[in-house]
Amino acid sequence: MVSGHPTGVRENGGVSDPTPHEQARPSAAPSAQPQPAAAQPPQQVQPAQPEQVTVRRAPKIPAFLVVGGLLGFLGTLIATSLFPADEEVGFATLVAYFSLYGITFGVLVGAIVGIVLDRRSRKRARTLQAERETVDPAPIEGELEQ
Secondary structure, three states, rough: OOOOOOOOOOOOOOOOOOOOHHHOOOOOOOEEEEEEEOOOOOOOOOOOOOOOEEOOOOHHHHHHHHHHHHHHHHHHHHEEEEEEOOOOOOOHHHHHHHHHHHHHHHHHHHHHHHHHHHHHHHHHOOEEEEEOOOOOOOOOOOOOOO
């Protein structure tokens, strides 16, 4: 999130803007022949203006969910093996049944830990000055140039 901007909305460099080819596309089925894209006017390079940006280290929540689920399964396996298994049902069936609860509980605990750490990382966020740069990649040998 960029701080200091009044609306919170910023220019994204035209990433989500439709190309002239997409704007001119008829609503009917596309023709069999490919049509060349319309020539775009060259964009003028503007000098980079420093902006204030917020930087923080955020945890990856899916990793917490997976680890929580694995720990929940491991806890279920240990808890199930502490008690004698029913002869008619079997050990594997008991583990599978109780794993539904153990994995669900583990994922829930993992989500809570991930959210708590995410909130904590927001408190440690820093605001820095940054400049936007546009770098054109060098052409690769053997690559077709347009």
